[in-house]
Amino acid sequence: MEMHIQPVINGxxxxxxxxxxxTAMVAKKNQRTENSDARIGHLVxxxxxxxxxxxxxxxxxxxAWQVIPEDPVLGIAGLALTAAGGxxxxxxxxxxxxxxxxxxxxxxxxxxxxxxxxxxxRHPIYAGFLLAMLGTALSVGEVCGFLAVIVAFxxxxxxxxxxEYFLSAQFxxxxxxxxxxxxxxxxxxx
Numbered sequence: 001m002e003m004h005i006q007p008v009i010n011g012x013x014x015x016x017x018x019x020x021x022x023t024a025m026v027a028k029k030n031q032r033t034e035n036s037d038a039r040i041g042h043l044v045x046x047x048x049x050x051x052x053x054x055x056x057x058x059x060x061x062x063x064a065w066q067v068i069p070e071d072p073v074l075g076i077a078g079l080a081l082t083a084a085g086g087x088x089x090x091x092x093x094x095x096x097x098x099x100x101x102x103x104x105x106x107x108x109x110x111x112x113x114x115x116x117x118x119x120x121x122r123h124p125i126y127a128g129f130l131l132a133m134l135g136t137a138l139s140v141g142e143v144c145g146f147l148a149v150i151v152a153f154x155x156x157x158x159x160x161x162x163x164e165y166f167l168s169a170q171f172x173x174x175x176x177x178x179x180x181x182x183x184x185x186x187x188x189x190x
Contacts, residue, residue: 005075009082009136013054016086016132019093028098028107034162039103042162045155052148053136059144068141081135089128092117096125104162106170114178120187122178123163126156127185160184 033039052058068074093100095116099107117124133152137145167175184190 005079005139009079009139012079012082012086012132013136016089019090023093023100024102026098027100028109030101030103030105031108031110032106032166033101034104034166038162042103042155042159045151045158049133049148049152049155052144052151053133058148059142063142063144063147065143066141067143067146068138070141074141075139078135078137078139081138082132083135085128085130085132085135087128088117088131089125092124092128104159104166106166110170112167112171112174112178114182119182122182122184123156123160126160130156130185156185 052063058064095118096113099110099113101107117128121127130149130153133145133149137149164175164179168179171178
């Protein structure tokens with residue numbers, strides 16, 4: 001990868017982290033949450049995925065094998081995907097407002113958000129993170145990056161299923177109707 005692209009990609013991820021930290025302060029109080037075992041499982045799996053994507057220890061042995069050739073065009077494409085994914089995740093996070101939670105939870109006064117990116121997919125924050133991770137993996141081109149995307153996909157899908165259980169219990173037929181009309185992570189596909 002061109003060396004000047006990686007700092008820009010890191011900057012995109014830092015911007016996402018800053019928005020995450022800033023908007024966490026407006027979250028509503030939890031009314032009901034997942035159990036601690038499930039919470040720990042989600043956190044550990046996501047930590048593994050992000051470690052594979054960013055940690056220097058992940059760039060050793062077979063994990064460091066270059067599977068995508070270093071190419072400035074691919075680096076720029078990776079940057080574009082990372083930026084688009086980061087923007088989607090931020091948009092979804094802002095649209096969710098006080099309903100957002102790092103853990104699977106129903107908030108006090110929880111509302112069902114179906115507009116903005118939630119009109120295209122039910123879990124646009126996860127979709128955005130996956131797109132950004134795919135872009136970062138493409139720009140790096142190593143096995144560890146693509147493995148990170150696979151691990152994150154499995155983790156986000158599992159967490160989405162837990163959230164769907166909570167949301168179905170909270171909103172009943174209204175949520176089931178939403179599920180019938182809007183895909184989980186990829187518009188019109190999945």
